[in-house]
Amino acid sequence: MxxxxxxxxxxxxxxxxxxxxxxxxxxxxxxxxxxxxxxxxxxxxxxxxxxxxxxxxxxxxxxxxxxxxxxxxxxxxxxxxxxxxxxEIKLPEPEGNTLPIFDRREQAYIDQLNPSLAGLVNEYWDVLVSNASYRDSFPGLAGIGNILLWFFEEESSQDVMMEWELEAELTVSWLRSRTALTPNNPRLLALFERLSQNETFMKMYSKTGIVTDRSSPVMLLNGSRILNVRLFPHPSEKGLLLFLATEAS
The missing domain is CATH 1.10.260.40 (lambda repressor-like DNA-binding domains)
Incomplete structure (x- = not known):
């Protein structure tokens, strides 16, 4: 048989x-x-x-x-x-000059933004997807997966960011604002438990001021690189942001 x-x-x-x-x-x-x-x-x-x-x-x-x-x-x-x-996620097509919807295969859309640096982040600064330009500019971030953890656990971040303290404090301030809105969020608590072991983070976190927006679009990177940075809210998913940075001419 x-x-x-x-x-x-x-x-x-x-x-x-x-x-x-x-x-x-x-x-x-x-x-x-x-x-x-x-x-x-x-x-x-x-x-x-x-x-x-x-x-x-x-x-x-x-x-x-x-x-x-x-x-x-x-x-x-x-x-x-x-x-x-x-x-089997289906996407509506983007209309007019609005930002494209990041539904199906966010990675494919983000990749299309090269050579601009592009990444999709959530409200706790987890990097959900990013393109090659973004990953190359922030070495180690793709592996650690979270911008806050990259700042305080990845030593190379201080070599990359020419204004490390300014950028770190802005990111910590954003986290502090989220703590007030969602104090019992499991992801927030997990992040805080890990970051609370870092003395520099705790000093920044203990400050009372809240700043959740950049005062200037300029971000300075090692190698005399000057970036113009913008953050766009996701058009349909609350709490998601598109980080988009272009090299200043």
């Missing part, structure tokens, strides 16, 4: 997310759903539903939640594109 030809099963988002989580190690331990929930600011029950391919969740996926999970899993651009394909 001829053996039956095995049926090739189509890949699923549930299997992809589960495998990505299980291969992601934190302190030599496999990343649990609970730990992933803290890192991504997405509830553990929601992640469990995704990994079990629960129909109602799959039919109405949240783009922002997916982006946060993908960032926490440290997916490559190719993996992110594949995950969005599995999620």
């Amino acid at each position: 001829t053996a039956a030809t095995p049926i090739l099963a189509a890949p699923t988002l549930a299997d992809f997310l589960r495998c990505a989580r299980l291969r992601r190690n934190i302190d030599n331990d496999v990343l649990s759903q609970k730990k992933l929930a803290v890192l991504s600011n997405v509830s553990a029950p929601y992640i469990n539903l995704l990994e079990n391919n629960t129909p109602n969740v799959r039919k109405r996926p949240s783009r922002q939640k997916f982006a946060q999970i993908f960032c926490a899993l440290s997916l490559t651009p190719e993996e992110i594109a594949h995950a969005y394909t599995l999620a």
Whole structure:
């Protein structure tokens, strides 16, 4: 008798997310759903539903939640594109001169902005996606995944940023404003617990003033690079910002 030809099963988002989580190690331990929930600011029950391919969740996926999970899993651009394909996320086309919608395959859109530096960040300064110009200009940031952690845990940040203290204080001030709005947010608490071990961060955080906007668009980088920086709010996802910087002529 001829053996039956095995049926090739189509890949699923549930299997992809589960495998990505299980291969992601934190302190030599496999990343649990609970730990992933803290890192991504997405509830553990929601992640469990995704990994079990629960129909109602799959039919109405949240783009922002997916982006946060993908960032926490440290997916490559190719993996992110594949995950969005599995999620079957459909995009409305951008209209007029408005910023394009960052729905499907945010990475593809961000890449199109090269050679400008572009990155999509959330309200806790997690870098969800970025292009090559952004990653090359801020070495180490892609690996650590969060601008605040990069400032205070990555020594190279002080070599990159010519006005390191000014830029760091602005970012810390933004975090302080978020603390007042969402004091019990799990992602915020996880960040603060980690950053509170840094003396410089704590000195900046203890200041009472709040500044959440740049007084000047100029950002100075090593190598006499002068950037004009702008932050655009995401047109549909509250709390997401597009960081866009161009080299000053």
